[in-house]
Amino acid sequence: MADLITRRSTLAPASIDAQARTAEVVWSTGAGVRRRDLSGPYEERLSLAPDAVDLSRLIGASVLDAHRQDAVRDVLGTVREASVDGRQGVALVQFSARPEVEPVWQDVMSGILRHISVGYTVEQWAESTDKGVRVLTATSWTPIEISLVPTPADPGAHIRMEERMPEPVPTIPEGDGVHTRAAVNAEIRSVARVAGLGQDFVDGLIDRDASADEARRAAFAELAQRSGPTIRTEQPRVEHLASHDDPDTRARQMGEALYARINPAHALSEPARRYAYSTCAEMARELLSLRGHSVTGLSPAAMVTRALHTTSDFGIILGDTVGRTLRAAYQAAPSGIRQLGRQTTARDFRAVNKIMLGEAPLLEKLGEHGEIKAGTMAEAREAYKIETWARKIGITRQVIVNDDLGAFSDLARRMGQGAAETEARLLVELVEANSGNGPKLSDNKPLFHADHGNKAGSGAAISDTTLSAARLALRTQKGIEDRIIRVTPKYLLVPPALETEAERWLASVAAAKAADVNPFAGSLTMVVEPRLSSVSRWYITADPSEIDGLEFAYLSGSEGPQVESKSGWDVDGVEIRVILDFGAGFVDHRGWYANAGAA
Template sequence: MDTMIEIPALRRMAELAPNSADIDARTVEVIWSAGARVRRSTLFGEPYDEELSLEPDHVRLDRLNAGAPFLKVHEVDTLDAVIGSVVPGSARIENGRGVAQVRISERADVEPIWRDIQAGHIRAVSIGYQVHRFEVSKPEAARELWRAVDWTPFEVSAVPVGADPAAGFRAQSPLHDCVLYRRDVPSTQTGAIPMTDKSNDPASDAETQAQKPTEPVETEGTTMTEPKPAAPDPKDAAAQTRAQPKPQKPDVAPAPDTEAVATRARETERDRVSTIYDLAGRLNLERSFAEELVKRGTDVDEARRLILEQVAAKSEETRTFSQVSIPLGGRDEQVTRRDAVANALLHRYSPTLFQLEDAARQYRGMTLMELARESLGNAGVNTRGLSRDEVATRALHSTSDFPEILSAVTNKTLRQAYEAYPRTFMLFCRQVLATDFKAMHRVQLGEAPQLLEVSESGEFKRGTLGESKESYRVKTYGRVVAITRQTLINDDLDAFTRIPAMYGNSIAQLESDVVWGIITANPAMADGNALFHNSHKNLAGTGAALDVTSVGTARAAMAKQTGLDKKTVLNVRPAFLIVPASLELKAEQLVAQNLVPAATASVVPQSIRTLAPISEPRLDAASETAWYLAASPNQIDTIEYAYLEGQQGAYIETRNGFDVDGVEIKCRLDFGAKAIDWRGLYKNPGA
């Protein structure tokens, strides 16, 4: 019994033999089929086994022997995907296996692939083939066996892992006819009707529709398509057909209009199915959602309504940005376009800070509304006839990439402003990373014990290290910025650029406030004394103006600092001269290298001229006369500041607004600081 169905081209794993590579001829042998039996699955029906017959009469080798293409991962839409071809006449059946030789292209971009094939890194190959006739049998107590007895291999592809996981044809892929021959299942058992003219038989048409493929299913390294569900249930259609009284004259041909009606019905059903799959795919909905609409027989108008409701439901969820797939040979087109639009907006905000890239020139001068319409159009949303308010609402609450573009603009302006703000404390403080928000304990190690003389046959004596402990923790600071649809409609670019830049400055100022607040507040250390205290020998007893004499006294005090044992001299050398803004000019004159005084007594020593001046206006609020010396954190601990690991600096998150009609941008900073050791700092109250 023969049954005609429509199926697309199929794919199956093959094998590359790198040890057969001929470097001079640039050829390599491919075992394109061994006829293995694989299991197939369908949406409607029991699984079955597929077997490719390798009898010479059952395989059409014409297309392979005519120089079939050797492709890159089954790409069929670009010429660059062709990386070679089958050597004409080399395809053959040998010892029950399909074998052929492939010649690799000499193009420069193919050379790395050829080297990987020679080295054995690329071994997996997949073939594309069409089946024209299956013999279907049903062994007892086993699955149905579909044996391909007439089939055509037509292309070979190099793939990374056996069969291409993404292989499979879209809903509009071309189909071809295939005959199912059931040799051991009587027609009375299956309810099938022998087909001589499939267009005249409604039941057979329903059965054919039930066999149409849609979704690829990966089984045992092979990608196979499944039957496409038609609106009516095939079994019901067949049952209704059998229930109808048979005509008295079976040889009488059907009325002329019957064939036209059946043809129109098939075309209408195909249009319905393809439209539903196309709409769901362009709006990035799940494939299963479209399959459910097709299975239920939903008409196109109702499907459009349900698809829009599904899109609206998804837009209420918090935005998450999945990883972007980068195709072989270049960046993802959507990512490239998104970066170009963001660059055009940033250049419009500040041409000096953000140079216009070549890819962004086409978007230069476009308003926010124009960019929103383009983003919706690229996502498959028709904006013709929509008002400015409707465009703004859909751009901020749809599957378009416009919210990601706005997020990139705000993120870059905020980061640029954050990094440009002068944080003077970073020169003499040490940065660390905190793994969590628990208190961090910093041990202040004492000096190593002095080595003692060991006499002949004497023992080595043990020593101990003194220690003191300081503790602090990382705290979280944050704010939320809302970008509303009114902002988009008004083309208010400042909301996406200047406001985030102001937040970037604010975050950097917060870090400076925390660190310099330690200097001005003079907090207590672990020993109970203030950071700058007479007992710590880092505070001048009498204030003195900033000059050579007072700086020399401070340098000597730091050099005389001792360890925790109160005996070992540490010889701490200052590296920075810290002054309030009111003393900035005085400090610069003191350490200037090009001043030659008239009197020898006025000469500034080289040791003082090597100090790096740091001017901080936050110190003026506490005292306009006090000045400080600080050692390098590489020599001794001074002040330590910490970020949460993985969250260094300002961190940005975005989501669709719930309380506001737009997009919410959250700025967060996880930061903490603490004075770890007083011996690397010195304070003079000034005159």
């Protein structure tokens, strides 16, 4: 999504209709606005050529209170019409009749509130030089909203507070009467075109010799009728737009640029590209300036110190950088056992109850009288819950002043690896609970139990015999209703001490005779989990997408580690908190088999 840019101008109603609560405003004259980026000062200009401005989102957009869009109370009205003619952009806005908007409307009518700011996105810039000044001209842009603000920037836009004199009903004088009526009719067609009204609307007004003022009033009434409340069954869509000059938005762009310095393979987004080579001190200077703080004569260290103590910007910058680095390390961290479980989400921290349905009822032969009997399905239930795991790291002011990206990128990388390690250890501890027999299930028996048919009677090394027994145990598993179900062995889970032995039994070897053929070559995939505490125990598991077994879950909307940042919780600098909402459990025993291995 393109960044939202704002520029202030002056509310300029050509007339105010107190009864309709409407005003005509000039929202841009294209006047140049001085801005600054890392390349230095420049003048921003807006092209008001009709083909440069996309008005599709402005018509029907909100009139806001100083660009705030946090709640409905921030909406003061709506934009009814909008147009550009190459010299200026104008609009007809209507103010709400809500009691809290009434003081604003009174100030607009009395001329106290005159200034507006238009919010817009820019899709294409053209760079040039004018009298030695760098100029960026928006040649393709989209106005999004109009706001009332206290300070103007566009001197060409202003309120025309004089009352508009009512237009006389046109007559057709001798000589030039046809020309006069033709001008009015042209105005009626123009009003209808802007309002999106059809030919029937135009013909009705022309047939009764309506004036241009009557045409506008009729158009406003038609639009007001169209905009009445409509009951919709679709879900509302809320779109959040960030201001181009918003320090929080700038801080996130800077965070992305810092991450690109740590990870050169990252492709910078266009807004963040301007900060590709900026130091932390240079970023502090710009953010302090945006927030209205003086930076004259400040050293790099002093700017960083002031930014840390007066704004939350460095928390945002480093939080974004650390978050990206941490997630990349988290996703790259190896975890053998994780691929043997099924990932899901939980809505909250209450117990996750998993209901397992039994086998579908068998079909029965239809009797002589054609009666079809109803079937039932048995069910079983297992449960586990999400818990929160967290740690924090500190990035000192000295590291920020020194622009030492390597110091906190290493910390972030290790925190990402630590989050992945936390998950893997929790899964391993679950499998190895109760002296290697696994957690207790709802039948009050451990996961691996003789009654579950998924535990070798005595431990033995990996061999044709023991692998065959494991495969047979899974293939003959029975469901809740004591009928054979399909369980296909897929993975052989081993500790590092058994890796070589497992490879030997799974390898494809060109045998000279049939008796020497390895029946398990290519039928199982080896998974090595270095966190397994036993050097001899090994497991056979089914594909988690085929049958329930090990399951792990994240809090909905918080998949993986989440990063929070703030300046100076406990250190002189920025602290980063890493939070992981994660839980795991076994929801069925039928997809796992354990062998204690050779003593």
